[in-house]
Amino acid sequence: MLASRPLSLRVRRNLMRLRTILTLFVFATTAAPPLDAFGQGSVRQEALHDRLRRVDEFVWDGPLFMKGRRTLQQVRNLSRLLGEKVQKSPNPHVGGQIDEFRTLTFEGLELYGRVTPAQEFSPITAVITTPRWRIRNGLDVGSSAARVASVLGQPMQTTGAILEYQGESERVNFHVGNGIIKKIEFFYYAD
Numbered sequence: 001m002l003a004s005r006p007l008s009l010r011v012r013r014n015l016m017r018l019r020t021i022l023t024l025f026v027f028a029t030t031a032a033p034p035l036d037a038f039g040q041g042s043v044r045q046e047a048l049h050d051r052l053r054r055v056d057e058f059v060w061d062g063p064l065f066m067k068g069r070r071t072l073q074q075v076r077n078l079s080r081l082l083g084e085k086v087q088k089s090p091n092p093h094v095g096g097q098i099d100e101f102r103t104l105t106f107e108g109l110e111l112y113g114r115v116t117p118a119q120e121f122s123p124i125t126a127v128i129t130t131p132r133w134r135i136r137n138g139l140d141v142g143s144s145a146a147r148v149a150s151v152l153g154q155p156m157q158t159t160g161a162i163l164e165y166q167g168e169s170e171r172v173n174f175h176v177g178n179g180i181i182k183k184i185e186f187f188y189y190a191d
Contacts, residue, residue: 051153056167058152059186063126064134065109072102072121075113079106093191108141109133114190126186141184145176 069075076084083105091097100115101124108130113123128135131142137151148163149155155163155174161182163174175183 052166052168054167055152055165055172056170058136058165059167059170059172059188062136062139062172062184062186063128064136066123066126070120072115072119075104075111075121078109082106107132113188122190123186123188124190125188126184128184128186129182135184139174139181139184141181143181145174145179145181148174148176148181 065078066075069078081104083103085103087101087103088098089101091099102111102113102115102121104111108128109132110125110127111121111123112125113121115121128141131140134140137147139147139151145163152165152172156166157164161176163176165172165174169189171187173185173187174181175185
């Protein structure tokens with residue numbers, strides 16, 4: 001077995017300096033706000049906020065077929081209803097209140113949402129699989145997938161053939177194949 005020799009004073013000092021430099025570097029890079037060479041950290045933050053807002057607005061206004069349709073009956077009248085499923089569950093925020101959720105299925109469209117006691121329909125998800133259902137900016141099923149980036153920018157994440165866009169509270173996924181949009185999923189914040 002080899003006996004260890006104590007480090008020389010010079011080596012110990014150099015190690016201490018290196019540790020101090022590394023500590024300062026780590027602190028400076030994690031504690032300081034992100035800035036580029038021109039001090040534009042707040043500009044980047046604004047750009048990010050604008051992008052998140054743009055995605056949220058697209059999700060809110062994207063399904064053009066939902067414009068002006070607030071009641072359950074108005075939504076049912078979108079087209080021939082192929083199926084309707086009702087679920088009831090206790091509201092986690094209001095004791096004793098039972099919330100009603102409906103899944104409405106049409107050809108190429110499935111809507112899931114909450115129905116209020118006044119029979120207003122608030123969508124939670126909308127899944128579109130045919131070009132019949134028009135989407136804002138011409139991002140309909142069957143249109144060019146390249147249009148998505150021109151309207152919303154590059155996706156926040158790409159998982160396989162799914163382009164994912166996340167806003168502050170809303171989300172939209174575009175399923176693409178062979179350069180075209182095959183399916184669109186809208187996800188709305190629900191509390």
